[in-house]
Amino acid sequence: MSIPLxxxxxxxxxxxxxSIPLKDKIxxxxTFASTLKEPVTIEQSREILSIAPLGLFYYGFSMEDENLTNVLCEIISKILGPFNYRDINSNENKSFLLEGLTHYNPQIRLLSIQQVNSETFMHVITTLSFQDTxxxxxxxxxxxKITLTHQDAIFSPTACSIIKQLLRVSETVKFRIYDLVIKVASSSNHAFELCESTGLLHEFINELRSNDLLVKMNAIELLNEIAATPSGIIFLERANLVDDMSAILDNEDEDDVVVCLVKCSIIKFIGNLGENKQVPFQQLSNQYGILxxxxxxxxxKNDQILTVTISSIGLIGSHLLGLILVWPLSSKLCELYPSTVGSVKAVLLQTLSKLIGVRDEPVxxxxxxTLQIFNEFDGFPNKIIREAKQPEDDIRIASLALMQSIAYHTWGIKYMAQSSVFMQYLLDRTTDRIQQGQMWKYTIIQTIVSHPNSKEILEVDDYNQCQTYIKQGPFYKPLETTVAFESIKAIHQFLNKIKYQTEIKHSSRYLSQYGVLQKRSLAGTGASATVKVIQDHRRNIYAVKVFHKNINKDKLLKKKLMSEYCISSVLNxxxxxxxxxxxxxxxxxxxxxxxxxxxxxxxxxxxEGKLVHLKDINNLFKQLLQGLSYLHNLGVAHRDIKPENLLIQPTNRRHYQLKITDFGEADVFRELWQAEGRLSDGVCGSIPYMAPEVFSQMSYNASQADVWSAAIVYSCMRLNGVPFFCAKETDPNFRLYQAQYTKRRYPAFDILDKDSxxxxxxxxxxxxxxxxTIQDVLKLTWVANV
Known part of the structure; x- marks a missing residue:
């Protein structure tokens, strides 16, 4: 057959x-591939591409047939062989190149990597030696990423030669390269074998045997990843590294800072080895006397070594196989407990929580x-409650973690049920004012109630209180009756004072002092009030929010009215x-x-489509952010940010001022003299603009809910509608948003610029x-420049 034909x-x-059948196409x-004898000349390639554009060959990949893909890759590789990288990266081929580099098919990706050529690839390797991190x-x-799909790329003779030269540039570059090599070697057994065959792993081994203990310590830190693979364990044993490192633990010169740091690195490494269920840790421990x-x-006597040793025992014993191994050490841990303080005590409690928290099969x-370790600890409930009330966060949280571990077991819930002191502590919300501690107590109670036997084990009252606790959420605050009564009473007195002043003809308390309500001046309406317009004799115009008359019969509405006025009247x-x-x-x-x-x-x-120019949209949005920033700095959250509550005042031609209004749902989450704010309660706002946590029936950070609402408002201005109707799982668009969030590929936002x-x-x-936060948004470069 002739070549032209x-x-x-x-x-x-x-x-x-x-219409040619696939088999005949292949x-x-x-046949055509076999006629392209390598090396193909650039003239031949150009002649072929002049009659058969490159896109024609790439289109064949869409048929997703393995044999067709293989032969097309062979043809494209031969045709593009004579071209340099600049030609391959031209506009004509760039889209194909990028598509190939991200394709799921390994052959197509290999083809694209080969097109990138050593000219570029080698520059990428040498960039590892850049001083700038x-x-x-x-x-x-x-x-x-390249080696995950094409492992041979980094192990070619040329690439390895360059990498070995870079090892001599500096200590920083050397360990940067070792970090990459260890990651690659840990990705698969095949990758490990390739790394070993190049000699790069043996270069790394020399660092582990260095007389410089700091170099040795840095090398040990990198070993954690490689030890997670079966090939890595074999390599460590073959290189006699486990024995070498174990021997360092026998060094008693703990006053030497460097010796101490190296010992700590090795103990951490041992802990990570033992935590990995795939590692034959018992065999290693028996062989090298690790335990x-x-x-x-x-x-x-060195607290640093003691702390890291206790922590590593917890890692090893965090699963049943490891627990069986370290169980003989648990009595020594319990003996240490009374004499420990500070960070050592916190780590010891964390380790006990890991050991007691094991619930692998067989149960x-x-x-x-776990029950034997619990009995050896002999600290329930008094010791553990005492530690949970400590001012040190680490000890308090570790104690709560230990409580949860106990709650995993049937025997644990029985001990809890038998202790009225413990149940009283657990259900008392006043014992922990810190949010993290409140969340831990809530989780412990969830763990207890979710146990299949909890209803039978707990007293009826305790079980019901646990159920109520869960319904109320972790941050629920019981209403203080006296304070609430006094608050409503004060509001009632204030409003009665206004009413009394009008009855004795105090003109300053009548609306009429501000003029006459304009006919047909309804500017807005809501559930509890309507907004009208009034004009005085000087032709000054005001907006008036007129509350419905039945508010006098509703104490909560009165409180809401007073709250709105007290908050809004002091803002400037x-x-x-x-x-x-x-x-x-x-x-x-x-x-x-x-x-x-x-x-x-x-x-x-x-x-009405008035927001035509992006400049105007961004300007109004920045004003919204500035208003919210002012509120949040004062400790006030609006809680009902939506376009209807954002008014616009024209200042001059093409300039507008945005103003936040309607503080009926506002909440003071922090007084001016307080350093920390409190959480807010209650579902409020308008559904499309409400943050997901507001629907959760738990306490939430109201200022962060305002941030969410402001973002939805900006979406409305840019997209002429909300991105999803409701931030709940029941809304399919919100479910899609959640699914795409980590990739940041929500379709509704695709038309927006990258900054937005x-x-x-x-x-x-x-x-x-x-x-x-609002401050974070205002610090964005493009927002600051608006």
Whole structure:
């Protein structure tokens, strides 16, 4: 068959509308591949590409046939062989190259990696030696990702030669390379064998045998990853490293700081080995006397060595196989407990919580060993409650963790049920004022109630109280009746004072002093009030929030009215509505008088399509952030941020001022003299703008809920609608958002610029603790420049 005819058949076979059977297509392409004798000249390649564009060959990958993919990769590789990287990275081929580098098929990705060529790949390797950490780190990450799918790339003779030269640049570069090599070697057994065959692992071994103890210590830190693989364990034994490191534990010169640090590194390494269930730790321990040496370390007078030894015993004993091994050491741990203080005591309690928390199969064996350790500890309930009340956070939290470990077991719940002192402590919410401690107690009670036998074991009252505790959430605060009564009483007295002043003709308490309500002036309406417009004789215009008359019969509504007025009347900021007065109208309705904004609310602007320019949108949004920043600095959360509560006041042509209004749901979460704020309660706000934690029926950080609402408002301004209707699992769009959050690929945000997307994802983090604060948003470069 002539070459021209064969090329015509190739074009026909790859044509999208071709009816040629797949088997025949593969045959034609295999014949064509065999005619391309390597090395293909650049003239041949250009001639082929002039009649058969590269896209034609790449289209064949969409058929997802292994044989077709293999032959296409062979053809493309031969055709592109003569071209340099600059040609391959041209606009014509760049999209194919990027697609190939991210393709799931290993052959297609290999093809693209080969196209990148040594010219670029070797530059990536040499970037590991950069003095600046950022580019070096990026190069390391890229090389690691490449080796996950194409392990031979970094192990070619040229690449290995360059890497070995870089080892001599500096200590920093050397350990940067070792870090990469260890990661690669730990990724699979095949990768480990490749690393070993290049000699790079043996270079690393020399560092472990260095006379410089600090170098040795850094090398030991890197060993943790490699020891997690079966090949790694074999290699460690073959290189006699376990024996060498175990012997260092016999060094009694603990006054030498470096010796102490190296011993601690080795003990940590041993702990990580023992924690890994895949490692034959019992065999290693028997062979090298590891546990005997750890027992000797428990007698150390050096707190650092003692602490890390106790911690490593906890890691080894965190599963049943390890617990069986370290169980003989548990009595020594319990003997140490009375004499420990500070961080040593905290770590000892953490280790006991790990050992007692084991519940692997067979359960009867786990229960037997954990109960014996519990009895040896002999600190329930008095000792453990005493430690849980300590001012030191580490000891208190470790004690609570130990309580939870006890609650995992049937025997543990029985001990708890028999102790009225313990149950009283656990159910008393006043014993822990710190949020972390409150969360731990809540988790302990959840663990108890979720045990299948808890209802039968606990007293009826205790069980019911536990159920109530869970329903109320971890941060529930019982209402203080006296304070609440006094608060409502004070509000009642204040409002009666206003009413009395109107009855004795105090004109200063009548709405009429501000003029006459304008006819047909309804500016807004809500569940408890309507907003109207009033104008005085000087033609000053005010907005008036007129509360419904039946508010007099509802104490909670009265409290809400007073709260709104007291909060809003003391605020003074350009982006907060100015509250003027609280008065009564001629129908004896309470009225809050406010400044009037002629521009209407933001909701109307969005609905009417007035927000055309991105500059205007960003300007209004920054004003919203500045208003919220002012509120949060004062310890006030709005809790109902939405476009309807954001008013716009035109200042001059093309300039507008945004003002936050309606403080009916506002909450003071921190008084000015307080360093720490409190959590808020209650579901409030408008559903599309409410943060997910507000729906949870638990206490929440109200200022962080404001951040979420502000982000939804910005989405509305940019997208002319909310990104999802409700931040609950029942909303399919919110479920999609959660699923795509870590990848940051929510479809609704794809049309936005990168800066806006990043900001929205940071403000709409489902975890309020990791969510941006208002100050974080204001610090963004592009926001600061608005």
């Amino acid at each position: 064969l090329r015509e058949q190739v074009i026909e076979a790859l044509d999208r509308s071709s 045959s034609i392409l295999q 950022k580019p070096a780190q990026k190069a390391s990450e890229l090389l690691y 005997n040496r750890l027992e000797t370390c428990l007698d150390s 009867n064996e786990s229960d037997r060993l 900021h350009p982006n907060i509505i100015n509250t003027v007065d609280l008065v009564i109208d001629n129908k004896h309705r309470y009225c809050i008088v406010m400044e009037y904004c002629s521009g209407g609310d933001l909701y109307s602007w969005i609905k 997307q990043d900001m929205l994802y940071d403000m709409l983090n489902p975890n309020p603790e990791k969510r941006f």
